[in-house]
Amino acid sequence: MKGGKESFSGGVQWRHTGGGDEILLLSPLGQALAQIQLNPDGASLTTSEHQSYYAADVESLTEQVLGWHLPLVGLQYWVQGANSPATGAEMDMDSDGQVVAIRQDGWNIDYANYFPASETYVAQAGAQTMRPRLLLLKRGDLQIKLVIDRWNSVGH
Helix, strand or coil: CEECCEECCCEEEEEEECCEEEEEEECCCCCEEEEEEEECCEEEEEECCCCEEEECCHHHHHHHHHCCCCCHHHHHHHCCCCCCCCCCEEEEECCCCCEEEEEECCEEEEEEEECCCCCCEEEECCEEEECEEEEEEEECCEEEEEECCCCCCCCC
16 A cells, blocks of 8 residues: 555455445554444444544544545445446556456555465456456555455355
């Protein structure tokens, strides 16, 4: 993650369910730096020093506490190779119909790599689509390189 002259490297564990989201921001050594929870009541962030912060949404919360905007509303779709239905978007596809870029809500999302076809698929709009492995998100000076190590899909 880069913003202006600052840079951060680490990991993310994200659990997304119908009831909300739980996100752990991890150091390069795997230690929890912050835990973000989102539910219908709002968003909370707890630091490794056990300081807690609250806001109506994750975007405002991360901007206030971390100094950068985590686009969780769009990201839940972008990591699946789709645009958010909430706002307008432009999409670029390759000759196989695979998404290579999305421009939405001021973000440019480039899809640099996908999991091999044999590894994992996601059902999307009645079709089988490969899952993204490497996304590059850019908005102004902020750049986020998101590498997805694995998908754990839980059936309901």
